[in-house]
Amino acid sequence: MTGNAFDALLAGVKTFLAGYGGEPARGFIEGIGWSMPPRLLAPRGLPCLAHLGRAAEIAGDDARPLVRLLRDRGHEFHWGQTYTAADFGHNFMDNYGWLEVFGTRGHFANEAMAGGFLILGPHIEYPDHHHVAEELYIPLTGGTAWRMGDGAFQPRAAGEVIHHASSVSHAMRTGSEPLLAFYLWRGGPLAARSTIGSQRA
Ligand SMILES: [Fe+2]
Numbered sequence: 001m002t003g004n005a006f007d008a009l010l011a012g013v014k015t016f017l018a019g020y021g022g023e024p025a026r027g028f029i030e031g032i033g034w035s036m037p038p039r040l041l042a043p044r045g046l047p048c049l050a051h052l053g054r055a056a057e058i059a060g061d062d063a064r065p066l067v068r069l070l071r072d073r074g075h076e077f078h079w080g081q082t083y084t085a086a087d088f089g090h091n092f093m094d095n096y097g098w099l100e101v102f103g104t105r106g107h108f109a110n111e112a113m114a115g116g117f118l119i120l121g122p123h124i125e126y127p128d129h130h131h132v133a134e135e136l137y138i139p140l141t142g143g144t145a146w147r148m149g150d151g152a153f154q155p156r157a158a159g160e161v162i163h164h165a166s167s168v169s170h171a172m173r174t175g176s177e178p179l180l181a182f183y184l185w186r187g188g189p190l191a192a193r194s195t196i197g198s199q200r201a
Contacts, residue, residue, distance in 0.1 A: 005069070006076075006077075006108075007091070008041040008069055008073075009077070009101055009107065009191045010034075010036070010101060010108055011075075011090045012065060012069055012104065012106070013066065013101055013115060013182070014034060014077075015065075016055065016062065016063060016066050016182070017032075017182075019062050020036070020138070020159070024044045024161070024163045025136060027137070028113070029183045029184075030108070031082065031112065031113055032113050032115070033110065033113075033185060036102050036108035036109055036110050037108065038107065038109075039106065039107055039109050041106075041107055042078060043077065043078060043081060044078045044079050044080070045074065045075040046079045046097035046119075047093075047094045047097075048094070048095050048120075048121060049075065049079065049097070050065065051095070051122075051178035051180070052070050052071040052119070053071055054156050054177065055067050055070075055119075055141050055178050055180040056068050056070075056071045057191040058123070058141050058142070058143075058158075058177055059141055059158060059180070060140070060158045061129065062158050063140040063159070065138055066140070067168075067180060070117065070180070074099075076114045077099050078099070079097045079099050080099070080100065081093060081097055082194065083193075085097070087196060088126075092126075092184065095119075095120060095121030095122075095124045095178075096119065096120055096121070097119050097142045098116055098118045098119070098183075099116045099117045100116040101115050102115050102194050103185070103190045104190045104191045105116065105190075105191050108128060111190075113183040113184060113185065113186045114133075114171075114183075114184070114191075115182070115183065115184045116182070116183060116184075116192040117181065117182055117183070118137075118180070118181045118183055119179065119180055120144070120172060120178060120179040121178050122174050122175065122177055123174060123175070124172065124179075125173045125174075125175075125176045126171060126172040126173075127196065128147075128169040128171045128196070128197055128198040129169060129170065129171070129195060129197070130167050130168060130169040130170070130194060130195055130197075130198070130199045131185075131188060131198050132166055132167055132168070132187075132188030132189060132192065133186060133187055133188030133189065133190060133192065134163075134164065134165055134166050134185070134186055134188065135163070136164075136183065137161075137162040137163075137182070138162070138181065139156055139157070139160060139162070139179060139181040139182075140158055140159075140180045140181060140182060140186055141158055141159055141177055141180050141181075142155070142156070142157045143155070143175045143179075144173065144177075144181075145172070145174075145177065146162055146170065146171070146172050146174055146176070147171045148162075148168060148170045149168055149169060149170075150198065152169070153173055166187060166188060168199075169197070169199050171197040186187045
C-alpha cells in the first residue's frame with residue numbers, strides 16, 4: 001500500500017470499477033475523468049466506521065482490498081452525513097455515513113461525477129428518498145434489501161449493480177449485517193441533499 005491513503009483510495013476505486021463492463025455501469029464508469037486534482041480535507045470520523053471491520057469480513061474477493069483500506073485508514077478520510085437526528089433519529093445517525101472520494105466536495109475534485117461510499121449499520125432503514133442526479137450503486141456487502149419507486153424490498157447481493165434514474169425514490173433496509181456500498185452520481189447537482197419521501201419520475 002502506498003503511504004498516501006487518498007491516492008490508494010482512488011486507485012482502489014478505479015481497480016474495483018474496472019471489473020464492471022456491462023450497462024448501465026459501463027456508461028457511468030467511462031464517464032469518470034480519473035485525472036482529478038486532490039482536495040485537502042480534514043480527517044473526520046463517524047461512529048458508523050465501527051462497521052467496517054465486519055464489512056471487510058463479508059465483502060467479496062474483488063472488493064476486499066478496498067474495504068480493508070477503508071477499515072484500516074478510514075479515520076484519515078473526511079466522512080459526512082447529510083441528515084440530522086431530526087430526520088431519522090439518533091440511532092440512524094450513529095449507523096450512517098458517507099465518504100465522497102471524488103466530486104464537488106470530496107477528496108478529489110470532479111465536477112461531472114461524484115463517487116463514494118455509504119455505510120449503514122445492521123437493522124437500519126434508510127427510508128424513501130430521491131434526488132435529481134442519476135445514481136448507480138454497487139453494494140460491497142450483501143444482506144441488504146433495496147427498493148425503488150413503489151416496488152417491494154428485494155435483497156441484493158454484493159457486487160450487484162443497482163441503477164436509480166433521476167428523481168426516482170429508493171430505500172434500503174439492512175438485516176443482521178452492515179451495508180457498505182459504492183455509489184456514483186451524475187447529471188444533477190452532485191452535492192444536493194436528497195428529498196425525503198417517495199416520488200416517481
Ligand atoms: Fe440515492
